[in-house]
Amino acid sequence: MRGNRDLLDLLRDTPLARVSAPLPQPHPGFWAKLECLSAGGMKARAAVSMLTGARRRGELRPGAAVVESTSGTLGVGLAFAGQALGHPVVLVVDRELEPGMRALLQAHGARVEVVDQPHPVGGWQQARLDRVQQVRRDLPEAFWPDQYNNPDNPAGYESLGEEITRQIDHVDVLVCSVGSGGHSAGAIRAIRRRWPQVRLIGVDTVGSTIFGQPARPRIMRGLGSSIHPRNVAYGQFDEVHWIGPREAVQACRTLARQAFITGGWSTGAVALVSAWASRVHSGATVVTVFPDGPHRYLGTIFDDDYCRTRGLLDQPTATRPVEIAHPAVEVAGWTRCRIVSDPLLAVEIPA
Known part of the structure; x- marks a missing residue:
């Protein structure tokens, strides 16, 4: 890519x-x-920052996939950053995400994984994060930005x-x-x-x-x-x-x-x-x-x-x-x- x-x-x-x-x-x-x-909305600023930082440290190899959980807006930002920097993007969303937003993410080239049930304690966020870890096992070279904890x-x-x-x-x-x-x-x-x-x-x-x-x-x-x-x-x-x-x-x-x-x-x-x-x-x-x-x-x-x-x-x-x-x-x-x-x-x- x-x-x-x-x-x-x-x-x-x-x-x-x-x-x-x-x-x-x-x-x-x-x-x-x-x-x-x-372009890419507010969270494109964070997405570009997280991917360029990972590339600089060698955590994200050229052309490697990026996998992240999103309620929608960060997903658009990551789709933008992926296109700008040359990385395929896999986004884990939940069934509550608006159909139009899901279609938009796919239109921008992201692969969308949908979680059907919330986590009993951590809700949709924890359920999405659990699926992120499953996807990472299938894509061992993929980078997880971990937006909640990434400086x-x-x-x-x-x-x-x-x-x-x-x-x-x-x-x-x-x-x-x-x-x-x-x-x-x-x-x-x-x-x-x-x-x-x-x-x-x-x-x-x-x-x-x-x-x-x-x-x-x-x-x-x-x-x-x-x-x-x-x-x-x-x-x-x-x-x-x-x-x-x-x-x-x-x-x-x-x-x-x-x-x-x-x-x-x-x-x-x-x-x-x-x-x-x-x-x-x-x-x-x-x-x-x-x-x-x-x-x-x-x-x-x-x-x-x-x-x-x-x-x-x-x-x-x-x-x-x-x-x-x-x-x-x-x-x-x-x-x-x-x-x-x-x-x-x-x-x-x-x-």
Whole structure:
């Protein structure tokens, strides 16, 4: 498989857009980095970084396959990186992945392996990771990027943070969704080199274990986790918010109707928190990252039947977060906590 390195020139300079749509209330506005306008999407930055790092260390041989688990977005990035660098890509997905996204991954030349049942403890993520190890046994020379624990993942997003520092005069608050932990860790590293006092707000989904919540079934994809990624830079966060699917759907639809720029679960979640941050931090410059666009969500977030069946429409949603004193308190909707710690290291608090 021959690479096409000219593609790598497409991975930069995505625009910053000013967003002032009411989410759900009026707010002063925030800036959104539109990674959906980058070839391969936001996670192409991480994918290229992980593959070039592995090639440099000799872990990925020329022409060898790349095998990884994905809920969709990283898969597009790896398909991009595989074409650019000359590596076939095998992606392990689960049956919950949208048919359109599965077709897109295959159209870009990836081989797609589908997991049919979630792991009893680790959910779909652990089931996909188990299948990755099975595929690796069949392809012994294949490289597994291990996006959740590979330091080349956040390193790939330093360019995103550097672009933000060139595009805007000042940043007071950066709002990032958290899944593998890559883009929040890499972007804040670059931005704080320029402005050390920038606050970092992490945005997770209810039912995710990343910040100490118990694992629960999750509708939202692209953020959150049923495992504990080691790329999450816990010490860099000033606070964390958990968003429920109803709030994310409302935010995505409001963006579509009143800002034209919209996206999926992560985009809705960070938009809601960014609007809140711009209200409560008077005069602050708030910046966030919209990881992808709306197209893969036309059958979910933007489909009335899908949303009504799951109780995501025609019900009241929160206009501000409930605050909890410790992340061990289980949440069910939009919630904020100003204590952020690694749940694998945290000491349990008394009941």
